[in-house]
Amino acid sequence: MAGRDQMNRRQVLRGFGAGAVTAALGWPGGLTVAEAARGQQVKAPSFRKLTQPANVSLIKGNDGRDNVYKALKHIEDDVLASIGNKKILIKPNFVTTNRELCATHVDAVRGILDFLRPHCKQPITIGESTASRAGTFDGYANYGYLPLEKEYGVKLVDLNKQPWVYRYVFGRGHKPLPIRIISTFLDPDTYIISAAKMKTHDRAVTTLSLKNVLLGAPVNDYKKNDKPLTHMEYNFSPKSIIHFNMFHLAQEIYPDLGVIDGFVAMEGNGPVGGDPVDARLALASLDPLALDMLTTKLMGFDPSKIMYLTSLAQAGLGQGDLAKINVLGTPAEQCQYQFKPHKRLIESYGLG
Numbered sequence: 157m158a159g160r161d162q163m164n165r166r167q168v169l170r171g172f173g174a175g176a177v178t179a180a181l182g183w184p185g186g187l188t189v190a191e192a193a194r195g196q197q198v199k200a201p202s203f204r205k206l207t208q209p210a211n212v213s214l215i216k217g218n219d220g221r222d223n224v225y226k227a228l229k230h231i232e233d234d235v236l237a238s239i240g241n242k243k244i245l246i247k248p249n250f251v252t253t254n255r256e257l258c259a260t261h262v263d264a265v266r267g268i269l270d271f272l273r274p275h276c277k278q279p280i281t282i283g284e285s286t287a288s289r290a291g292t293f294d295g296y297a298n299y300g301y302l303p304l305e306k307e308y309g310v311k312l313v314d315l316n317k318q319p320w321v322y323r324y325v326f327g328r329g330h331k332p333l334p335i336r337i338i339s340t341f342l343d344p345d346t347y348i349i350s351a352a353k354m355k356t357h358d359r360a361v362t363t364l365s366l367k368n369v370l371l372g373a374p375v376n377d378y379k380k381n382d383k384p385l386t387h388m389e390y391n392f393s394p395k396s397i398i399h400f401n402m403f404h405l406a407q408e409i410y411p412d413l414g415v416i417d418g419f420v421a422m423e424g425n426g427p428v429g430g431d432p433v434d435a436r437l438a439l440a441s442l443d444p445l446a447l448d449m450l451t452t453k454l455m456g457f458d459p460s461k462i463m464y465l466t467s468l469a470q471a472g473l474g475q476g477d478l479a480k481i482n483v484l485g486t487p488a489e490q491c492q493y494q495f496k497p498h499k500r501l502i503e504s505y506g507l508g
Contacts, residue, residue, distance in 0.1 A: 209482050210446035210475035214454075215438045216486040220419030223438035224267025227415070230484040234442055235413060236275055242347040243279045244272065245340060247315075247411075249353045249368045250286040251427045253295035257420065258428045260351050262300040264417035264438070268351060269308045280308070285315035285338060285372050287383050292316060315340055320375045323408070325401040327388050336375040336382045341409045350411035350444060354418030354435065354451060356426035358498045359387065359398045361462050361505060362455060363427050364448040365414030370402045373409050392500045399463040406468060414444035416451055423455075423495035430498075437491055445474025446481045453478060456494035461505055 213230035215223045228235060246268055248260035265282065272280060282304060286292045292314035296302055304310055320336040327333030340346055352368040360367060374382040386401040418437035422430035437454070441447035445468050452459040459465050459478070469476020497507040 204472050205470060205477075206472055206475050207480075208475070209480045210441065210443035211482045211484055212439060212441040212443070212447050212450050213484045214450070214486050214488060214491060216436050216491050217438075218436060220261055220417065220436075220438065221263040221267040221270070223419060223436070224264050224415060224417065224440070225270045227438045227440040227485065228268065228271040231440060231442065232271075235271075235440075238412060238442055239276060239347050241278060242345055244276060244281065244347045244349065246280065246282045246310075246349045246351050247369055247372060248282065248284050248301075248351045249363075249372070250284050250288070250292065250295035250299070253286055253288045253290045253292070253298055255428060256299055257422055257430070257432055258353065258355065258426070259295065259299050260353050260417050261419060262304070264415070264419070265301070265304065265351055266307075267438070268349060268415055269304070269310065273308055280310045281313055282310055283313045283315040283318075283340065285374075285376060287376055287381060289378060291378060315372075316376050316378065323405070325386055325404060326397055327385070330397075330400075333385055333388070335385045337373050337405075337409070338375055341369065341373040347413070348411045349413045349415060351415050351417065353422065353427075354416050354437065354439075354455070355422030356424060356430055356455070356495060356498050358425065358427070358500055359392060359396050360402075360464065361457050361497060361501060361507075362448070362452045364416055364451050365411055365444040366406070366448050366464075366468070367402065369411045370405045370409055371398075373405065392504050394461060394463060394505055399467070402464040403467045403471075406464075406473060410473070411444050413440070413442055414447040415440045416447065418451070421455075421495070423497075425498050431496070433493065433495060435491075435493060443474045445469060445476060449474075449476055449478060450481050450483070450488070454488065454491050454493060456492070457497070457507070 213227040215227045217223045284292045319339045323337045324332045350365040350369045352365040357363040416439040418435045421433040421435040424430040449459045
């Protein structure tokens, strides 16, 4: 049932609209996302915490590409059922385009394509929307992505140059602030694979599969960059506005499949200036929230202290209870690390 329940998650979420955001945080009643996806009529408040377990595939090994492939093979049937005939977008993470450690390694994307290509004949796009002024294709060139077009018959695109629509986020003083959102992230016929890097972050402790998509969706047209509008207040509190905005955007924008490249991860002053961790991990799940919860735990952090994750769990947007996450593949206890946090969060999050 996991694959079928996941198929219409983003279409279901879009039906709730912004009016459900506040109500979803405080009301335990209503339908689950899975029930709604099967055609139930939904009225806000409509979410409750999910009760069914989530599967997260975890692989530790000596080949990053093979790790990703094996992680996806553990959930193969559900993944292929959830894709159906949709066109596929693989969204890597290039927060900047000139430091490979901060980006999703090209071999992790090769692992995804190795898994997809024997089964999926529909168009596959690799699309990123970097925050860097140098442009997404600068990242494709610097990180070795350009050969993928010939190797796999895929297309590389700069999502920052795609059509966009206005949505709203919370600005200073919690006032509504218009923000340009790349239309691809709202397209119900596009299957979004978040190919994220396993690393620390200066506002949200970790940056993984959900944040890669939620904060990749705003446009940077290289004249004006809307991505910082999700941050606004320059503070490092656990209640920073970035958490509210990610929760808000998740009502319409949500990856269908999360994959995490943790072969060489990043600790310390991420998402750009951190240090390498030879973790040799790959993870994958049709429940990106469960995926990010488990990965945060494996990095040595308490996911219950990260507000946007706990809020999404409370709203029923994924499984947030670590006790209800089934780990497939390498046992989690063999993959536990203690990453250094960003120095600016040590005091405010109690990470010392």
